[in-house]
Amino acid sequence: MDKRTFLKKMIFAGTGVPVFLQQLEHWVGEIAHLSPEAAAQDEDFWMRVRSGYRLKPDYINLENGFYCFLPQDILENYIHHIREVNYQGSHYMRTVQWDNKRAVATQLAGLVGCSTDELIITRNTTESLDTVIGGFPWKAGDEAVMAEQDYFSMIQMFKQQEIQHGVVNKLVSVPNHPRSDAEIVDVYANAINERTRLLMVCHIVNITGQVLPIRKICDMAHSKGVEVMVDGAHAIAHLNFAIRDLNCDYYGASLHKWLNAPLGSGLLYVKKDKIPKIRPLFASAIAENTDVRRLNHTGTHPVATDLAIGNALEYHYSLGPERKEARLRYLQEYWTSRVRNIPNILLNTPSDPRRTCGIANVGIKGMKPGDMADTLLKKYRIWTVAIDGQGVQGCRITPNIYTTIRELDTFVKALEEMAAV
Numbered sequence: 570m571d572k573r574t575f576l577k578k579m580i581f582a583g584t585g586v587p588v589f590l591q592q593l594e595h596w597v598g599e600i601a602h603l604s605p606e607a608a609a610q611d612e613d614f615w616m617r618v619r620s621g622y623r624l625k626p627d628y629i630n631l632e633n634g635f636y637c638f639l640p641q642d643i644l645e646n647y648i649h650h651i652r653e654v655n656y657q658g659s660h661y662m663r664t665v666q667w668d669n670k671r672a673v674a675t676q677l678a679g680l681v682g683c684s685t686d687e688l689i690i691t692r693n694t695t696e697s698l699d700t701v702i703g704g705f706p707w708k709a710g711d712e713a714v715m716a717e718q719d720y721f722s723m724i725q726m727f728k729q730q731e732i733q734h735g736v737v738n739k740l741v742s743v744p745n746h747p748r749s750d751a752e753i754v755d756v757y758a759n760a761i762n763e764r765t766r767l768l769m770v771c772h773i774v775n776i777t778g779q780v781l782p783i784r785k786i787c788d789m790a791h792s793k794g795v796e797v798m799v800d801g802a803h804a805i806a807h808l809n810f811a812i813r814d815l816n817c818d819y820y821g822a823s824l825h826k827w828l829n830a831p832l833g834s835g836l837l838y839v840k841k842d843k844i845p846k847i848r849p850l851f852a853s854a855i856a857e858n859t860d861v862r863r864l865n866h867t868g869t870h871p872v873a874t875d876l877a878i879g880n881a882l883e884y885h886y887s888l889g890p891e892r893k894e895a896r897l898r899y900l901q902e903y904w905t906s907r908v909r910n911i912p913n914i915l916l917n918t919p920s921d922p923r924r925t926c927g928i929a930n931v932g933i934k935g936m937k938p939g940d941m942a943d944t945l946l947k948k949y950r951i952w953t954v955a956i957d958g959q960g961v962q963g964c965r966i967t968p969n970i971y972t973t974i975r976e977l978d979t980f981v982k983a984l985e986e987m988a989a990v
Contacts (some may be wrong), residue, residue, distance in 0.1 A: 589621045589642045593887050605895035612974060615896065618888070619971040628952045629976045634775065634803060634928055634967030635954065636825050636832060639881075646880040647831050650873035662872070670875045676882050677836055680890075681820075682811020688838050689865040690875055694802040695722040697821025697837035698769070700864055701798050702726045704848040705767060709735030714760045715769040716743045717959045718776060720800060723769060737764070742960055743774065743781070745917050747924070750782040754789050765795045772804040772820075776956045776965055778901070778918045778928025780808065787816040796843070802826065805836070807897060807926055809890045818843050827897075827927075827969075830881040831874045837864065893970060897927030900968045904977045905929050913988040917961050930956060932963030933988050941987070949983040 596617050600608045608614065621640045624630070639647065654661050670690060678685045691697045703726060713727055717740050730736040739760045747753050757768060768790050773780050787797045798819040804810070806828035812820050820838040824830035839847060845858040853866040885893070902922065908914050908931065917930040933941055938955035942964050945951040953964040968977065 589640075590884065590887060593618070593621065593642075593884075597887065597889060597892075605889070605891040606899070608889075608892050609895040609899040615970065616973070619973065622971045624971065628946060628950045629972075629979060630952050631966050631968055631972070631976075631980060632952050632954050633969040633972075634826060634965060637827065637829055637969050639829055639831060639877075640884060643829055643831075643877060643880045643884055647873065647877040650876040654873050654876075662869070666872045670872065673875055673879045673882075674836075676879060677824075680882060680885070681805060681822075681836070681838065682813050683838050684841065687841050687844075687861055688836055689861050690878065691821070691835040691837050691865070692833045692867070692870070693825070693835040694720070694800060694821045694823045696867075697835050698723050698798060698800060698819070699726045700837060700850055701819045701821070701839070701847060702730060702767075702769075703850050704864070705730075706846055706848070707734040707736050707766070710737065710764055711735075711766045712737040712739055712762065712764045713767045713769070714739045714741065714757060714765055714795075716741050716756075716771070718743050718774050718961070719769060719771055720775060720802065723800065727769075739765075743779070745777055745779065745960065746919055747779075750785050753782060754785050757786055758789050758793075761790065761793050761795055765793070767796050767798060769798045769800065772799050772801040772815075773807065773926070773928065775800075775803055775928075776917075776959060776961050777930045778803075778925055778965070778967075780924050780926060783815045783817065787818075791816065803928060806885055806890070807894065809894050812838050824878060824881065828878075828881050828885060830878045833871060833874050834878050837861075839864065888970070894926060896970055897968075898922065898925070900972055900977065901925060901927050901929050901966075903974065904966070904981050905931075907981045908984050908988075911985060911988055914984060915963060917963050927969075928965065928967050930961055930963045930965050931984065932961075933984070936987070938962050938964060944987060945980075945983060949979065951980055951983060 596614055600611055600614050621642055623641055674688055674690050675685045678688045707730055713736055727738045731738055741756050741760050770786055772783055790797045796818040799817045801820050801822035805822040818840045822836050824834040825832045839861055844861050849864050851866045853863040855863040909916050913934040915932040918925055938957040942953050942955040945953055956963055956965050
């Protein structure tokens, strides 16, 4: 049974196959003969996809990287799950909640390319990676390596280990415009010594959109006896890859960004032979230390969110993962290619398509990022987020599959006018 057939037969699959999802599958069939790259430029198709979203008309939303709201199809199923769990009450919680959660985790494992017994559903990337950082068997003098461009929550968790266990944290900086993969690998390699135990690295740097050469970094670190934890917050359902091919030891991600799952959904991958060494942050009734589920005890939680992940997966597979990645990359390259050589405009994202996908960061010379974001919203009705620090000054731009070329044209025109002042 394939992934999508399984999902349709799952307990609590939802309200049935909604009309929009049936339409989406029909529309996909009409462009199935096109390559992902050609389909990415079929504006009629993507306008149809857009019709499945309820969009706020007050502004153009180019800040989907924090949280991309659910298409109506997934939202309606999510509401259905809330109602059904509420209807069944403790009977659901005491009978099938764990079987259903594991069934969805199995499908997530298929998406990300790992074994089911190496993956758990969490609430977000922070919970996932902090579980590893906080549960790692640190000893005084052990060292950890991370970059200043990493997410602040995980850096703060490493600082907590410094206070509690005497861990030495080494902070490096990833170049925004690397000349080669080797340059990036060397940044991390040069920070490793015989005391280094764990290296944290972003799959996609959240503030710039740069895609890092994870496999090469992992291979280098392992050759020096160092384990690698990957922050994949922005990579799941954005890039198409298999965790097993990355050769990392730990991988954490959020699903409310690019998979369009509800807020409060994430995943944690722990390589099978590493599971016993990580201590649960919350005591678990699972005694077997090789069972990854021992790391997943957080008490009673909103189980309807777990179920809606299954609907998000169904939507993702219906759209086509390769097609979606191609569209996200096309949207980014569409606007960045039009402003890259304009005087006073500073792009903080590589131009090499192998190092990027849907996310990019742009600044304007002489303008503070906060002022830039404020002007974009108040004057041009474009919603973004300002990034001012960690070696980056600009606004992060994260369109999503519902974003139109016309909206990006409006954004490009705004940048041109702002840079000309």
